[in-house]
Amino acid sequence: MNNLVEGLQASLFATSAEHSSSLLVTETPAYTTPYGAAYLGDSREFLAKLPEGSVNLIFTSPPYALHFKKAYGNVDKADYVEWFLAFAREMFRVLADDGSFVLNIGGSYNPKVPTRSLYHFKLLIRLVEEIGFHLAQECFWYNPAKMPVPAEWVTVRRQRIRDSVEYVWWLSKSPFPKADNRQVLRPYGKDMLRLAQRGVRSTVRPSGHAIRSSFDKIDNGGSIPPNVIEDEIPTDMLTLGNNSANDIYTKRCKESGIKIHPARFPAALPEFFVKLLTNEGDVVLDPFAGSNTTGSVAEQLERRWLAVDLVEEYLLASRFRFGGVEGSYSTPERAGLLR
Numbered sequence: 001m002n003n004l005v006e007g008l009q010a011s012l013f014a015t016s017a018e019h020s021s022s023l024l025v026t027e028t029p030a031y032t033t034p035y036g037a038a039y040l041g042d043s044r045e046f047l048a049k050l051p052e053g054s055v056n057l058i059f060t061s062p063p064y065a066l067h068f069k070k071a072y073g074n075v076d077k078a079d080y081v082e083w084f085l086a087f088a089r090e091m092f093r094v095l096a097d098d099g100s101f102v103l104n105i106g107g108s109y110n111p112k113v114p115t116r117s118l119y120h121f122k123l124l125i126r127l128v129e130e131i132g133f134h135l136a137q138e139c140f141w142y143n144p145a146k147m148p149v150p151a152e153w154v155t156v157r158r159q160r161i162r163d164s165v166e167y168v169w170w171l172s173k174s175p176f177p178k179a180d181n182r183q184v185l186r187p188y189g190k191d192m193l194r195l196a197q198r199g200v201r202s203t204v205r206p207s208g209h210a211i212r213s214s215f216d217k218i219d220n221g222g223s224i225p226p227n228v229i230e231d232e233i234p235t236d237m238l239t240l241g242n243n244s245a246n247d248i249y250t251k252r253c254k255e256s257g258i259k260i261h262p263a264r265f266p267a268a269l270p271e272f273f274v275k276l277l278t279n280e281g282d283v284v285l286d287p288f289a290g291s292n293t294t295g296s297v298a299e300q301l302e303r304r305w306l307a308v309d310l311v312e313e314y315l316l317a318s319r320f321r322f323g324g325v326e327g328s329y330s331t332p333e334r335a336g337l338l339r
C-alpha cells in the first residue's frame with residue numbers, strides 16, 4: 001500500500017458510522033459504509049489481527065485450484081489444500097462459537113484427461129479432521145450459465161456433460177451453529193398448495209415415512225428450501241446468466257473503463273446464507289471479497305461486514321455497489337476513473 005492510499009484511507013476511516021465493523025480492527029480500511037469496511041491486503045495477515053470469536057459468519061469464494069491461471073493468481077491443485085489451511089486456522093479462531101464458515105468452491109478437471117480432481121473433497125476432509133470444523137451441511141449452487149468447459153471433453157469430443165453446480169460447504173465451529181430456516185422460507189409450490197386444498201389422509205409411504213394428516217397444513221409461512229441455491233432464472237441466458245450484466249456494479253465498471261471482476265457470484269448466494277445464519281447487527285466477513293458481493297448483501301440486510309482483497313482495482317471498483325460511498329485513490333488517474 002503506498003502512502004497516498006494510506007492517507008486517503010485514513011481520511012475515509014473518519015467517515016465510518018456507528019455500526020461500522022472497522023471498529024473491530026486497527027487496520028485502516030480502503031472504504032467504509034454505514035455497516036462495513038473493506039480492506040486492501042492479504043487476508044491471512046488481516047485474519048491474524050482480528051479478535052478471537054468476533055465474527056458470526058465467514059462467507060467466501062476463494063480462488064479455485066484451476067490449471068488455467070486466472071487474473072488474480074490461483075494456486076496449483078497440489079499445493080492448494082496446504083495454502084488454504086493456513087487461512088482456515090485463522091478463520092476457525094475468529095469465528096464465534098456458534099458461527100459458520102460457508103465456502104463456495106468449484107470442482108475442476110485433472111490436466112489433460114477427462115477426469116475430475118478430488119482437491120475440494122480433500123480440502124473438506126482436512127477442514128473437518130484437522131482444523132476442527134463440523135460439516136453442518138453440504139449445499140450446492142446451481143449455475144446454469146457455467147461455460148461448457150473443458151471444450152476438449154464437452155463440446156469437441158462430446159465425452160463429458162456440462163458442469164452446472166458448484167459446491168458450497170457449510171461448516172461450523174460447533175455442531176450447533178446459529179441457524180434459522182424460517183428466515184429463508186420460500187413461497188409454497190403449486191403441488192403443496194394443491195395438496196393443502198385437497199387434504200392428505202394419514203398414511204405410511206412405501207419408504208416407511210409416516211405422512212400425518214397435518215402434512216398439508218400450509219400455515220408455516222412458506223416451504224423449507226432445499227440445499228440447492230439458484231440464482232434468479234435469467235430470461236436471456238446469453239446476456240444475463242450469473243453475470244447480471246445490467247447490475248449497478250457492472251454498469252459503473254463499464255462506464256469508468258474498469259475491468260469487471262472475472263469470478264463474481266450472484267448476490268442470491270450470500271443472501272441466502274446471511275439470512276439463514278445471522279441476525280441484524282451480526283458480523284459477516286468475506287476474506288476473498290473480489291467485487292464485494294457479500295459486503296453489499298450484508299449492508300442491505302443490516303449486518304455489519306468486513307471485506308478483504310489483495311487486488312486494489314477489484315476493491316476500489318467494489319465501491320460501486322454502495323452508491324454514494326466516498327473513495328480512496330492510489331493515483332490521480334484512478335481518482336478520475338472511479339469518481
Ligand SMILES: C[S@@+](CC[C@H](N)C(=O)[O-])C[C@H]1O[C@@H](n2cnc3c(N)ncnc32)[C@H](O)[C@@H]1O
Pocket residue numbers: 041042043044060061062063064072261263264265266287288289290291292293294308309310311314
Ligand atoms: C473468486 S474471487 C471472489 C469473487 C467474489 N465472490 C465476488 O463476488 O466478487 C477470489 C478473490 O480472492 C482474492 N484473493 C486471492 N488471494 C487473496 C489473499 N491472500 N488475500 C485476500 N484476497 C485474496 C482475489 O484477488 C480474488 O478477487
